[in-house]
Amino acid sequence: MTDPVLDVQGVTKAFGGLVASKNIDLDLRQGEIHALIGPNGAGKSTLVQQVTGGLTPDSGRIVFDGHDVGAMSTAKRAQFGMARTFQISSLAMEYTVLQNAMLGALGRKGKVLSFFKNVMRELDLRSAAELALEQVGLSDFQSVRTADLSHGQRRQLEVAVALTLSPKAFLMDEPMAGMGADGSRSLIRILDALRDRAPILLIEHDMDAVFALADRVSVLVYGEIIATGSVHEIRANPDVRRAYLGEEVG
Ligand SMILES: Nc1ncnc2c1ncn2[C@@H]1O[C@H](COP(=O)(O)OP(=O)(O)OP(=O)(O)O)[C@@H](O)[C@H]1O
Numbered sequence: 001m002t003d004p005v006l007d008v009q010g011v012t013k014a015f016g017g018l019v020a021s022k023n024i025d026l027d028l029r030q031g032e033i034h035a036l037i038g039p040n041g042a043g044k045s046t047l048v049q050q051v052t053g054g055l056t057p058d059s060g061r062i063v064f065d066g067h068d069v070g071a072m073s074t075a076k077r078a079q080f081g082m083a084r085t086f087q088i089s090s091l092a093m094e095y096t097v098l099q100n101a102m103l104g105a106l107g108r109k110g111k112v113l114s115f116f117k118n119v120m121r122e123l124d125l126r127s128a129a130e131l132a133l134e135q136v137g138l139s140d141f142q143s144v145r146t147a148d149l150s151h152g153q154r155r156q157l158e159v160a161v162a163l164t165l166s167p168k169a170f171l172m173d174e175p176m177a178g179m180g181a182d183g184s185r186s187l188i189r190i191l192d193a194l195r196d197r198a199p200i201l202l203i204e205h206d207m208d209a210v211f212a213l214a215d216r217v218s219v220l221v222y223g224e225i226i227a228t229g230s231v232h233e234i235r236a237n238p239d240v241r242r243a244y245l246g247e248e249v250g
Pocket residue numbers: 015018020038039040041042043044045046047
């Protein structure tokens with residue numbers, strides 16, 4: 001088996017007396033969607049922030065694509081190909097869909113100032129942006145102002161922006177939040193196809209989406225991972241049912 005893209009090893013983080021991450025082991029492998037679920041306050045955001053660089057673990061290691069990134073900045077991790085989406089929308093509302101996707105591709109190049117001076121580069125960015133928009137089903141909306149998109153379409157655009165970064169992994173924070181039934185269905189289809197581009201660590205409360213998408217599920221309760229397994233194993237796990245899923249798996 002190839003090394004995991006992301007390998008969280010024995011990570012612990014405390015806030016005063018509250019241990020929000022307790023000796024957490026978690027990995028993300030090529031081609032998979034690994035869902036992280038758990039009740040409110042279980043420590044999902046705390047863990048994600050340690051993975052992306054907003055918080056530093058008290059102990060343990062975070063290895064991303066072979067790099068020990070635990071003490072690195074968020075920007076450095078992004079350069080290594082860690083793409084985080086959804087928690088904070090970074091879309092420029094007055095810009096068109098295509099412009100937003102191009103800005104994403106521009107971020108990948110990291111050369112804001114030279115952008116408008118270099119026509120070839122612009123063409124490059126444009127084709128990367130167009131390809132990403134096609135992959136999320138937004139080709140027909142390129143010249144639409146982002147502010148005029150539906151909530152679901154903005155989510156699709158956020159995925160496109162992340163795609164322009166040619167990520168090695170996606171970290172997705174509650175992508176289904178606030179989506180209607182139709183929007184959820186189309187986002188599920190998009191994420192389903194995306195795992196072949198780069199694996200996804202999916203933090204999600206929507207169990208229908210988790211059960212539809214996840215190759216593996218890890219369950220976090222009071223800062224501890226109490227189980228990791230396939231959807232089938234997790235739904236059948238008595239500890240998980242007791243601690244978390246309860247009625248939902250009925
Ligand atoms: N900066 C902080 N200082 C002190 N305590 C914190 C801090 N951040 C989180 N916590 C605490 O750590 C625990 C885990 O919180 P966290 O936000 O990671 O949970 P979560 O699983 O993401 O919850 P939710 O699903 O509601 O977003 C909670 O008890 C929370 O109050």
